[in-house]
Amino acid sequence: MTLHDIAATRRGFLAGSGLLIGVAIAPKFLAAAPTGVQAGGDSALTPMNAFVKIGTDDTVTVLSKHIEFGQGPFTGLATLVAEELDADWGQMRAVHSPTDNKIYANLLFGLQGTGGSSSIANAYEQMRKAGATARAMLVAAAADDWKVPASEITVEKGRIRHAASNRESGFGAFAEKAALQTPPAEPKLKDPKDFVLIGTDLPKLDTLGKTNGSAIFTLDITPDNLLIAVVAHPEHFGATVKSFDDTEARKVQGVVDVKQVPQGVAVYAENTFAALKGRDALSVEWDLSKAETRSSEELSADYVKLFREKGLEAAGKGNVEEAFNASGLQTVEAEIVFPFLAHAPMEPLDAVFIKADDGSVDIYNGAQFPGMDQATTAQILGLDESKVRVNTQLAGGSFGRRAQFGSPYMQEAASVYAASDRSRPLKHMWTREDDIRGGFYRPMYAHRMRGAINADGEIMAWEQVIVGQSIMGKADLDQTSVEGASNLPYAIPNLKVTSHNVPLAVPPLWWRSVGHTHTGFAVETFVDELFEKIGRDPVEGRLALLKEEPRHAGVLRKAAEMANWGGHVPEGRARGVAVVESFSTYVGQVVEVSVGTDGAPHVHKVWCAVDCGMAVNPNVIKAQMEGGIGYGLGAVLFDAVTLGKGGKIIQSNFHDYRSIRINEMPDVEVEIIKSTEKPTGVGEPGVPPVGPAVANAWRRLTGAPVRKLPIVNIVSA
């Protein structure tokens, strides 16, 4: 499918859509958009009514303010709308909303954006109200047409009925008339006990296109006359172009131009292969004067030195110094080092730029913060923001990678487009090598743990020092460095958690579950070691310290029950457990591990219990637990981006930045705790527990605690 096909589809859609609930379309951009895909005119809608469109063919299209890159917001948000609209699931559709930081704001962020496992949590009432509003307007339209009281009209599975007069209609017939009704000031929402769609395993709306090749991602947008651009990047962070020779590159058949941009040297070509071949033929000399030239090993040594310096206080309870000095205590210590991690989404970063006749520009990309992408690109292109339309596309994964303050990737893409004469549409793409070496990693961290146990086997004191980059770029305490540690759920009388922010030229970023990627590991492996020292069962031990934390205890008990904890474990295998709360969702996991043929842990099975409040779509929740477990496990077992001698990035592609594969994926069983609490997110919380659970099983199996990640390195060392 080409962009023109999309354009045709879109035009057909607009022509056929009778109702944009409550508001007439203000087509101020429609004429300007050469492609018609998600033209920005939609942004003229008012907030309460900007989310639902009803077609004359009875289809209901939800405009998702959140990007769909696998975590299920298209399905989840559509479920919320459909529930209150009393629609039939078969008539529901979802598309990305236009870009608008106000109308489509994430209510937890204050701007449009997807992340922090917040899509369902922030949109739960908003989308239900959007559905309820639409329902009320359809009913009002029908009542007016049928000359009957609105109170006598019922709606069920997409059918509007008036029983007394035996009249019935679909939504489409009343769509236009409904659009003229005054929306209710405060639409009535259902009592959760009356839900018919929320809480059921509705099939996902985006599955079909993803099983027949028709789903369009940014990389698939191929307008006529398209230029492809790739950029030669340095192999050191902080390096810049000193000089370059493009003689050979320009000789490559299909190469159109070569330009220097702030991020490196861009090659423009008629097709992707020519661009790649042209880039390979470039000769670039890099200026390393401002580059990071320390290796990961040297960085780690520098981090560990900071353990002895005074840090930023993240948590303080009781008197830790006094507690450690008390007599008759056993002190346990551990230092744990975490590597840089790349997100490595399947679709490397990319963007398409198309200039309209009036000089405005349509941008197509996997926009996680679309408003920020819009502001950033507008500035670089020298255009008013109103002249730049960011059209969010399906994206091949993100795991945090596409959510960047200041949109650094789009800075590069826009710089490349700006350096062309802009007469042709342009696609800027990264290769896998650009992705693995592109920075914005989960930062390196070093943790120092100290625990004190008294003669009665009680944990009396806990001290944790965390050293690493501040993802938020802060000089003072960064909560994303200490979350999960500073709010330690275990009842320990004396607690001290401090952190050190380390400045580094390697750009940091959040990576699926952010701080919990390392704090979850450090806390859950260390507490497990303490229980082993005391001789306490790791489940019983945890439960005894979680008396004030019923939701932690609930998922832990459930996971243990699922695994028949304490029951028979096959010869040569051991079990480990961990429980972590992240993004207000609670996940407990039990894993069963043996020593694999390569000497590394082989994980046979994961039992997972999750408490995310009310389950909107259990099937999606289970899928996110399964996927989160695989993603977290792969990283803990195999992954590190390493700076070698002189600071050069060592890894470059999937051969040395190893992804978990099907033969390494454990069997996963998931149960969801029944709850009436408001729903919380599931995109990230499946990740944190699996690493420590595996490390705990490994320690019990082999006697070797995991002090350095990934595990495969210590095994092979």
Add this chain to the structure above:
Amino acid sequence: MVTFTLNGQERTFDGDPDTPLLWVIRDFEKLTGTKYGCGIAQCGACTVHLDGMPHRSCILPISVVEGSEVITIEGVSGKEAEAIKTAWAGLDVPQCGYCQSGQIMSAVALLQMVPKPTDADIDGAMTGNICRCATYHRIRAAIHNAANSMEG
């Protein structure tokens, strides 16, 4: 000039003979279901059938495709393909979906060769296909479901 069959239609390509089949399919034939993921045959997102066998199109120069029959996700058909696609939808396998064309092409080829695969057969056939969303658990179940649905 290279001549080959793409989803049953004869096609010619007269550009750089080193151009990988992947980019011929995507850039010149505008069939975008086949994806780029690594360019070095490590991830399998670009998997197509070449004369009936699964191949990584990202490392296959178009020159070696001369006279061959290429099938992509857009053109794959037959009872194995139908069974796999139905099973995929039944379990809602895809998350981001980007790797799934390649997964499905590998899975269809597996069922064409081994109608009732074991877990070890699945490991052998599918290990070359990375899914960063880690939908592996459902991929395995969907392949078994597809195989079961083809019986009788």
